[in-house]
Amino acid sequence: MKNKFKFLTKESIKKKIGTKSFKIVNIVLCIIIVGIVNLDSIVRFFGGDFNEPVNIYVVDEIGVYDTFKAVMNNSYLDILQNYNATVKKADKDIEEIKNGIIDEETDDIIIHIKKVEEPTLERVFDVDFISYEYVDAVLYTNIVNGLNAVKENEALSMANISQELLSKIGKSVEINRVMLSDDIKEDEEFMELIGSLITIAFIVPVFILVNLLVQMIGAEINEEKSTKSMEIIISSVSPEVHFTSKLISANVFAVVQGALLMLYSLIGAGIRALTTGGISSGINQAIGTSEGSIDQISMYYNMFLESEIAHKILVGIPFFIIIILLSFLAYSLFIGILASITTSMEDYQQIQTPVMIFLMLGYFLAIYSSVFQGASFIKFMAFVPFISGILAPVMYTMGELTIVGLIIAIGLLIVTCALLYKYGMKVYKVGILNYSSSNLWKKIFEALKS
């Protein structure tokens, strides 16, 4: 019987992993994941309008060009780089520049700083902001901010306020951040956010894997049942052996697929490191910081690694893995039992819908948990089996759950799996040999009573 169990499990794994479709799907997944990790490089490689340089021509009637350029290059360099924009002093007549823009339909901008007859502190100069079409709102706002800074500067000069005094006035307020809890450190305030972002990125593959698991185990049991080969199999091995082999093979598949997804991500990151000189370059572009701020990203990265939250996540990882594996098992047990009572693939598709909705509930609660921090309902749901696999790790990372909480969630999952196996087996034994949907619930209750 032991050999038969091994054989059944191996065959079932082979059926999932040794197929052409598995190989093709994984090649496609690898390409997609590597592509997503390197999406910005791919977009840049193919080029397009976004990459066209934008010239910001300054027609200056009052001699503030240098100040404006300095403000833009010092304070808004990231924006200028993102839009591939350069501030230039107009070396031609304004009409000539306008005609050039019209003829070539470029995204170039003319900033015409005009002298006013009687300047006041409110009105130092006027500006015409000229472009061929709409200008991106971010670029527009930042140029206007730059012009406002120049105007403030000029107005302060007019009011006889020296640069020294101005820098004193402009000095930031010193904030002494005080937190009353002894358990937290002030410099880690935003690390929790980073931690929860990492965990949310972690739950997406879990969500995908549970989805795959549900499809795999259900389809296999349903196929054996609908082709009546179940009769022959069950006449050779007990339903317990049969079901256990399906559970193990489906879970092995989920773990292998999960490991492959991680491998593809690592390949993507490796390619990124080779082509762009660092994993963080994409982050820079995403958050709008300059290449020069890689050091800043590295600093955050190192801060994160050295932070309490990273330590907390590291401590939590073994528990996360146990919770996720137990959740896989709970889902496969539940869906296997459901698949055994269905009589066709259509039936199975319908019956799995509530399970998928339950899974989605866990997913969305995990997403909303950062918005509703401290919500008792979400905290309670983190212990509910089937949901805890996704929600508990996120709640733990956000500090809403302790290690004890994770252990309780694990305990509840173990109890759930044991009960599902004990009572589900009774239903499974009856279900796999049942080909009629009439009196189905009656048959299930009778099986449970037996």
Added chain:
Amino acid sequence: MLKVEHVTKYYGDFRAVNDISFEIKEGEIFGLLGVNGAGKTTTFRMIMGLLDKNGGKITLDGKEIDYSQTDKIGFLTEERSLLLTKTVLEQAIYYGVLKGLTREEVETRLDEYLKEFNIEEYKDKKIKELSKGNQQKIQFILALLHKPKLLILDEPFSGLDPINVEMFKKVILRLKSENTIIIFSSHMMEHIEYFCDSLVILVNGSAVLEGKLSKIKKDYRKKNIKVIGDIDVDTISKIKGVVSVDKKREEYTIKIEDESVTKNVFKALSKCDNITKFVVEEPTLNEIFIDKVGESYEK
């Protein structure tokens, strides 16, 4: 020997099998008959240990059937029970290993059977690519691969042409001569008559007729008289104890209530001209089946 003793099975309040008993010796073919829903499949499943009984005992060679015994049982299901996406060899390995064979044993035996059934070229073909008849052959081969001591055949000739039916018959008779215990179920009564030494007819889970086929026929009171000649149908029909008179081509079949009526029929026929045939025959199993099952239905 397979012994089924007072076996009963309930599904909730519904009694699917009611106190049935029979025994089958080595080298014997046993017919398990009944209309759809009579309890045949439940009985098969209990024999194979797939279902728990509510009462009674089923033993093979004196041992209660459980998963330590099931490798001795071969089962050919009424419907196809093959995984369509597997090749014939893969399917054979799948079922063969589950019945305790090694892969090598499976392949050797599969080659032998494929040769016997003239389908060697299908070894690496997918099941779904085969015709219905060839799928049935494969299914039959898979039931035999592990040389079972007890073979259950549920409608084995389904989807077969007459030539293949003869091929199957030959193999079944060979298995009988090799002392295999065979349970045979079919709605084709001529096949049951051809193969079975004993039988049981189930109606609503209960046995309405059981025993040796020869004895069942002998004990059955109604007989048939086959006559060829110019007979007066009206006169014969009016004889007390004559149930019916039917004509098929030249031959008349006079159904009588029991053998004592033969004398009166013979007397009446002696007055008719050109009588070239007068034979008293036992009824066919089909007639007995319809009679018994119909009777029980009416009850």
